[in-house]
Amino acid sequence: MDVFKVSRSGPLKGEIEVGGAKNAALPLLAATLLTDEAVTLRNVPDLSDIRFMVEILSHVGSEVENPEPGVWKLKAAELTHIAPYELVRKMRASVCLLGPLTARLRKAEVSIPGGCVIGPRPIDLHLKGLAKLNCEVEITNGYVHVDASKIQGGPVFLGGRSGSTVTGTANIVMAAVLAPGTTRIECAACEPEVVDLCNLLVKMGAKIEGIGSPELTIEGVEKLHGCEHSVIADRIEAGTFIVAAAITRGDVTVKGIPPNLLGAFLDKLEESGVPLKIEGDNIRVLPYEGSLKPVDCITLPYPGFPTDLQAQLCALMTQVEGISIITERIYPNRFMHVPELQRMGADIAIEGPSAIVKGASKLSGAPVMASDLRASAALILAAFAATGETWIQRIYHLDRGYERFEQKLAGLGAKIERLSDKDMPKELLEA
Numbered sequence: 001m002d003v004f005k006v007s008r009s010g011p012l013k014g015e016i017e018v019g020g021a022k023n024a025a026l027p028l029l030a031a032t033l034l035t036d037e038a039v040t041l042r043n044v045p046d047l048s049d050i051r052f053m054v055e056i057l058s059h060v061g062s063e064v065e066n067p068e069p070g071v072w073k074l075k076a077a078e079l080t081h082i083a084p085y086e087l088v089r090k091m092r093a094s095v096c097l098l099g100p101l102t103a104r105l106r107k108a109e110v111s112i113p114g115g116c117v118i119g120p121r122p123i124d125l126h127l128k129g130l131a132k133l134n135c136e137v138e139i140t141n142g143y144v145h146v147d148a149s150k151i152q153g154g155p156v157f158l159g160g161r162s163g164s165t166v167t168g169t170a171n172i173v174m175a176a177v178l179a180p181g182t183t184r185i186e187c188a189a190c191e192p193e194v195v196d197l198c199n200l201l202v203k204m205g206a207k208i209e210g211i212g213s214p215e216l217t218i219e220g221v222e223k224l225h226g227c228e229h230s231v232i233a234d235r236i237e238a239g240t241f242i243v244a245a246a247i248t249r250g251d252v253t254v255k256g257i258p259p260n261l262l263g264a265f266l267d268k269l270e271e272s273g274v275p276l277k278i279e280g281d282n283i284r285v286l287p288y289e290g291s292l293k294p295v296d297c298i299t300l301p302y303p304g305f306p307t308d309l310q311a312q313l314c315a316l317m318t319q320v321e322g323i324s325i326i327t328e329r330i331y332p333n334r335f336m337h338v339p340e341l342q343r344m345g346a347d348i349a350i351e352g353p354s355a356i357v358k359g360a361s362k363l364s365g366a367p368v369m370a371s372d373l374r375a376s377a378a379l380i381l382a383a384f385a386a387t388g389e390t391w392i393q394r395i396y397h398l399d400r401g402y403e404r405f406e407q408k409l410a411g412l413g414a415k416i417e418r419l420s421d422k423d424m425p426k427e428l429l430e431a
């Protein structure tokens with residue numbers, strides 16, 4: 001198995017390009033099932049999650065081509081309505097098949113993906129939404145069964161415990177675009193990835209109004225058609241690079257990221273004193289003297305601070321003098337990075353949904369375990385600031401969501417190497 005060996009690094013210097021967003025590309029790939037014509041997606045990142053999604057799409061009947069890096073052409077002429085557990089369990093985002101299969105075939109059988117280490121990942125709002133579209137929805141033997149023979153547009157309220165649902169909104173929009181009548185979604189998620197999905201659907205012939213707002217109005221059409229679309233930039237990859245620059249006091253320009261996608265995050269960094277220079281779609285992080293200021297931060301649905309950058313902010317705040325309080329409102333247990341950061345010397349206490357980070361800690365390299373995608377990134381960022389070597393195991397979590405991560409960062413001078421666990425000193429290997 002692959003591991004990373006990371007040593008104290010920096011200041012990082014240079015330019016780094018942001019790729020296409022995983023969290024946009026996955027629902028976009030699912031949306032290609034909504035037409036029997038070919039849809040070409042560009043700027044698709046090369047990630048294990050993308051490869052899984054393509055595998056699932058070809059299992060349900062899509063003809064898939066990857067004519068050049070970053071480009072996928074998909075044609076779903078004949079489809080089956082069943083997405084089995086052995087495929088769905090590998091990736092939570094495969095629940096996004098529910099909407100398109102329901103819309104196109106008027107029936108779907110999709111395995112429930114189950115929870116994951118960041119906490120329970122319920123889909124009750126997806127199911128409630130489909131029921132509001134006059135579908136019969138039943139859970140048996142671990143599968144959601146949808147009978148959509150009488151599907152009909154209608155009012156759908158998608159508000160949940162902590163706001164709206166991103167994949168739930170994606171599913172209901174995809175179900176509604178081919179449903180007769182008008183669907184009005186209230187409390188729709190406004191995340192840029194949902195906007196990207198709606199923009200693709202409009203190119204395919206869907207009628208959607210209110211894109212980017214919490215109220216979407218969808219006029220069902222009979223048929224969608226093929227088109228070409230380029231996936232939006234990955235705001236979470238960009239934010240991770242920005243933290244890499246800040247934690248090493250580097251001078252780095254992160255290229256190809258519209259700053260409005262990262263408003264709350266950039267605001268928090270500026271509050272902390274990270275010098276930023278924004279020019280068009282490029283964000284330059286400049287070096288600074290002395291300590292940054294601690295911050296209090298709450299993760300919230302867009303345009304709030306993204307949950308997917310919470311772990312990275314935690315890593316940065318371990319290097320800041322004073323107490324930062326980071327509260328997780330989307331996934332209150334999403335603190336798997338904390339015990340590993342503690343092993344590296346961080347002073348962090350978890351109180352309910354908050355991490356109380358006391359800095360600045362002198363971090364030192366240790367063997368640590370990546371537990372999920374963004375936790376993996378946080379450990380690497382902390383390792384840049386730690387003395388000695390940090391060995392990070394289970395980096396397949398990182399490979400789900402970051403393309404050529406170590407190569408991109410090594411290009412800025414980061415000391416990070418992908419090795420095999422066979423290269424690790426034996427006494428450091430997990431039991």
Ligand SMILES: CC(=O)N[C@H]1[C@@H](OP(=O)(O)OP(=O)(O)OC[C@H]2O[C@@H](n3ccc(=O)[nH]c3=O)[C@H](O)[C@@H]2O)O[C@H](CO)[C@@H](O)[C@@H]1O
Nearest residue numbers: 023122123124125126160162164165166167168301308330
């Ligand atoms: C609003 C938000 O920040 N969503 C994030 C969420 O999207 P993802 O789509 O995975 O999760 P949702 O947006 O659906 O969930 C948001 C919240 O709603 C709850 N919920 C969701 C669906 C449902 O049917 N019932 C229910 O109660 C969830 O438990 C969670 O507390 O994780 C992704 C991966 O980390 C992030 O990229 C998204 O930005």
Ligand SMILES: C=C(OP(=O)(O)O)C(=O)O
Nearest residue numbers: 023092093308373374401
């Ligand atoms: C947890 C994430 O993704 P997923 O919803 O695919 O698990 C993420 O992108 O941080």
